[in-house]
Amino acid sequence: MRIIAGLAKGRNLISPKEGVRPTSDRAREALFSTLESEFGSISDLNFLDLYCGSGAVSAEALSRGASFAQGVDRDEKAVEVARSNHELLSKIQGVGKSSVVQMPVKRFLEQPAQNKFDIVFLDPPYDATSSEVIEVLNLLSSSGFLKRGSVIAIERDSKSKPIIWPKELTLLKERKYGSAIIFYAEAC
Secondary structure, X not given: OEOOOOOOOOOEOOOOOOOOXXXXXHHHHHHHHHHHHHHOOOOOOEXXXXXXXXXXXXXXXXXOOOOEEEEEEOOHHXXXXXXXXXXXXXXXXXXXXXXXXXXXXXXXXXXXXXXXXXXXXXXXXXXXXXXXXXXXXXXXXXXXOEEEEEEEEEEEEOOOOOOOOOOOEEEEEEEEEOOEEEEEEEEO
16 A cells, blocks of 8 residues: 555555455545545645544545544554554655544544544445444534535445435535445535
């Protein structure tokens, strides 16, 4: 795994030995292409990476100019790897600040929001049920973590059912990348 673009382009990232399914380079490149076409640039935006695993997606956001990236995962080993990957980037001048916390995503979203995020990326385990994903989306849309115009991107198995979006979120598009599909929505 490596950083695709930005200040840390080409830098190798640490990958956990087991327990996570990193977003492929192809899907990550497509994700950021879509986000950059939506926002013009990732520069100075706040990025929330839920179910962050290795932290590769939020590390990519930092490399591309995000001012703050927050990672959340419940797995201790994944969080250690994500923190190490963010620390690698923190040594590069111009890279924004970051934090990675170890806790279940639902519990994180039940806490008072410390920040509002421009972009939220969710990569729940592929075996997470649709109802679990919808519960997280409902928490996210009602918790104060979003602002009007925030973009939410969810990576799922391409065979998964379409997402039923809360009324506060509007589907923008969906794109398939190999065995993954990314759904994009906007906060109203």
